[in-house]
Amino acid sequence: xxxxxxxxxxxxxxxxxxxxxxxxxxxxxxxxxxxxxxxxxxxxxxxxxxxxxxxxxxxxxxxxxxxxxxxxxxxxxxxxxxxxxxxxxxxxxxxxxxxxxxxxxxxxxxxxxxxxxxxxxxxxxxxxxxxxxxxxxxxxxxxxxxxxxxxxxx
Numbered sequence: 001x002x003x004x005x006x007x008x009x010x011x012x013x014x015x016x017x018x019x020x021x022x023x024x025x026x027x028x029x030x031x032x033x034x035x036x037x038x039x040x041x042x043x044x045x046x047x048x049x050x051x052x053x054x055x056x057x058x059x060x061x062x063x064x065x066x067x068x069x070x071x072x073x074x075x076x077x078x079x080x081x082x083x084x085x086x087x088x089x090x091x092x093x094x095x096x097x098x099x100x101x102x103x104x105x106x107x108x109x110x111x112x113x114x115x116x117x118x119x120x121x122x123x124x125x126x127x128x129x130x131x132x133x134x135x136x137x138x139x140x141x142x143x144x145x146x147x148x149x150x151x152x153x154x
Contacts, residue, residue: 022102036097047125051101056117057094063119065112072101072109074119106131 039053053074055063064075075098103109103123111122 034097036093036095037099039099044122047127049107049123049125051121051123053099053119053121054117055114055119057092060114063114065109065119065121067103067109070103070105072103072121072123074099074101074121 037054039051042050042052044050051072055076058076058078062076062079064073064077066073066075075096077096078094104125106126106128107123108126109121110124113120113122
């Protein structure tokens with residue numbers, strides 16, 4: 001696998017630390033990461049997204065959804081009574097997990113719901129007014145120029 005050195009980027013730029021960190025995380029991620037639990041990321045509208053995670057076997061009280069420093073963290077811990085059940089075959093995975101998603105600037109979590117073994121997390125991009133494009137009116141005439149006063153140099 002190739003490795004990239006981002007040191008020149010850090011030396012030559014200011015304020016792009018998040019982009020360099022994101023690239024570093026993306027390139028250093030190995031294929032051995034756990035794929036449990038499976039999830040989908042959907043774009044539901046121009047500025048809306050939904051993350052759907054298969055959490056069969058977990059109740060709402062065993063799930064934890066948290067946003068911390070531009071990271072969405074979904075965790076689950078099964079509260080099993082000790083020795084209460086005996087399985088002949090156990091095919092439904094209910095092991096504890098933690099899944100992290102890095103959120104871009106201005107992405108906010110607007111809600112979460114749990115139904116039919118799926119955890120749905122709603123996200124919305126809230127672009128501040130200062131960053132939205134705005135139309136500039138074009139006037140038909142140039143403004144009148146003021147006369148410049150001339151003063152002798154010496």
